[in-house]
Structures are given as structure tokens and as C-alpha cells.
Amino acid sequence: MAMTHTDWSDLPQPLRDAVEAKAGRVVSARTVAAGLNSQIAAVLDTADGRVFLKGVPLEARTALASQRREAAINQFVLAVSPQLLWSAETEGWSLLAFEYIGGGHADYAPGSPYLDDVVKVANRLHRVTAPDLPELRAADQRWSAWAGADDAGLLAGDSLLHTDFAGHNVLIGEEGGAWIIDWAWATRGASFIDPACLLIRLIDAGHSAKSAELWAQQCDGWDGADDRAVDVFAAASARMWDDIAKAEPLQWKASMAQSAQKWASFRRGAS
Known part of the structure; x- marks a missing residue:
């Protein structure tokens, strides 16, 4: 469930x-629309x-678990992400x-000048x-409900995955280059899963399934x-997002x- 943002002045x-006490006196504050x-x-x-300040109520257990996951992973992903300066409960x-x-x-739209930077990050x-x-989290467990017990093991692996490549989770720096933010869904699994998560976002931005896979293949x-x-992940993703949309x-x-x-239909045709 998405959270509604609360402005600094309303806290x-x-x-x-x-x-x-930790950040210094706040001179001005701007709520970020994305996220x-x-x-x-x-x-x-x-x-x-x-x-940049993120916060969730301690009583919001799912969001709190995601917040703690993001704090725990930060020191390991500084090659691609902003540094966590401090945390507090x-x-x-x-x-x-x-x-x-x-x-x-x-911007993931076809022809966007940022796509190369996204692949690089x-x-x-x-x-x-x-x-x-x-x-x-473990990919084979996370997607097991949609992949099925017999096939979920195909998603297991040792790669660090972000898994949420929404455009608002990739920052394009003022001086170029890209950064990945919001590690709420950090997962360990097969290395192709992140490119696959990205390509679904590319399709959603207007790419054909074939074009999106060509971008994924550059990862x-x-x-x-x-x-x-x-194929298993494509089918599982389609079932997962269908359940999410219905809920x-x-x-x-x-x-x-x-x-x-x-994408799942494209994979079935390709097979």
C-alpha cells in the first residue's frame, strides 16, 4: 500500500x-512527489x-521492514547509490x-537520452x-507464489538485486551518470532478474517487448x-502484477x- 507524503511543516x-538535532537547523524543506x-x-x-530525508512510522510494520532493509544494504551499494548519512528511530x-x-x-521512453546511463548503472x-x-530477500521465495514450487528454484542465485526499476528510483545526476535509490525490495537471486524488472518498466514506457529485451541484453x-x-520469471511477473492490480x-x-x-506473451511466442 502506497503512503501519502507528509510535509515537513505538518510533522x-x-x-x-x-x-x-542530527541534521542541523532546517532552513527550508521540499516534499518530493515521487516515491x-x-x-x-x-x-x-x-x-x-x-x-534527503525518508521516514515511516514505527507502527507501519511492512514499511518499517523495508526501511531497515534499505539502511542495512546502503554501505554495500555506494558504487551505485547515495550514502546514508545517519539513521534514527x-x-x-x-x-x-x-x-x-x-x-x-x-525517462524510459523510446529515444530517451538516459537509457544508456540506466544500463551503465x-x-x-x-x-x-x-x-x-x-x-x-531470496528471489526463489519471493516469487514462489507466482512461479510455482517446481520452477521457483530457477530464480535462485547469488546476485544482489534491486528489483524495483521504476523511473523514479533511478536518478540522473546534474553532471551525468545514474544512481539507484530506494532499496526497499533488495533481494538475492539470479542475475537476469534486475534486467528483466527493467525491461517491464521499458515496455510500460512505450517500448515493444522486443525492443525492451534488446536493452535488457545490454545489461x-x-x-x-x-x-x-x-520464461518462468516472465510468466511469474505477469501473474504477480495481475494480482497487484486486482488488489x-x-x-x-x-x-x-x-x-x-x-512480455510474457512475447516470451511464449519466442519459445
Whole structure:
């Protein structure tokens, strides 16, 4: 369930005091429109510099688990992600403060000048060794309900995966280059899964399934992928997004369900 963002000025004063005790006096604050997993998502200009603040209530157990996962993984993904400056659980909230990276979110539309940067950052991530963290989810378990018990094992692997390549989770820096943010769904699994998650987003942005796969094939994680495993993941993704769209019938979820189905149909035709 997506969270509605709360502006800095609407936060309880004790919580704002706790933030300023760590970040410095807040001169101005701007709520970020993108992002679905945090109730607080704000750029803070402070007397000590600019930071990006994320926060979720401690009582929101699913969001809290994701927040803690993101904090645990950060030190291992600094090659592709902003650095976590500090974290705190105080005044009923879990808070994460990251270094601020100026720029904008990636545009995945056909012909976008950012697609090469997106592939490059995916390849940088592929070179990151998956840490041994209990917070990491396992791909074969995460998709087992949609892949089936007999085929879920094809999704297992030792690669560190982000798995949520929505355009708002990829920042294009003001001086070029791309950064991956929001590690709520960090997972260990087969290396082709991240390129596959990206290609469904590309289809949703207007690419054909064939074109999206050609972009995925430029990602190092796709190399050597077993065709059967890719087919299983495509079918599982279509079932997963269909369930997500039915559970909460928002337009963007319905669009993702249609895009995942287009890829699954393409894979069936290719097979």
C-alpha cells in the first residue's frame, strides 16, 4: 500500500526537533512527489548542508521492514547509490537521511537520452557482491507464489538485486551518470532478474517487448541467462502484477500488469 507524503511543516514538533538535532537547523524543506514507500520524503536545506530525508512510522510494520532493509544494504551499494548519512528511530518514526544528489529521474521512453546511463548503472550494480544480510530477500521465495514450487528454484542465485526499476528510483545526476535509490525490495537471486524488472518498466514506457529485451541484453546480468528461467520469471511477473492490480486497482498498477503480460506473451511466442 502506497503512503501519502507528509510535509515537513505538518510533522510533530518533537520529531522535527529530533531531525534538527542530527541534521542541523532546517532552513527550508521540499516534499518530493515521487516515491511510494515513505510517509516522509523531503529535501531539507539545513545550516549544515542539504540532505534527503525518508521516514515511516514505527507502527507501519511492512514499511518499517523495508526501511531497515534499505539502511542495512546502503554501505554495500555506494558504487551505485547515495550514502546514508545517519539513521534514527525516535518519536515513533524510523528516519533515514541520505546525501543529496541533484538532478532528475530517468525517462524510459523510446529515444530517451538516459537509457544508456540506466544500463551503465545496472552494470555497476551487477559488479557489487551480494552481502550476507538477513534482511535480504531470496528471489526463489519471493516469487514462489507466482512461479510455482517446481520452477521457483530457477530464480535462485547469488546476485544482489534491486528489483524495483521504476523511473523514479533511478536518478540522473546534474553532471551525468545514474544512481539507484530506494532499496526497499533488495533481494538475492539470479542475475537476469534486475534486467528483466527493467525491461517491464521499458515496455510500460512505450517500448515493444522486443525492443525492451534488446536493452535488457545490454545489461551484464542478462549474460548466460537460462531461457527456461527467463520464461518462468516472465510468466511469474505477469501473474504477480495481475494480482497487484486486482488488489488495488490503480491505473499505474493496471498498466504494469498489461506490460508484464505483453512480455510474457512475447516470451511464449519466442519459445
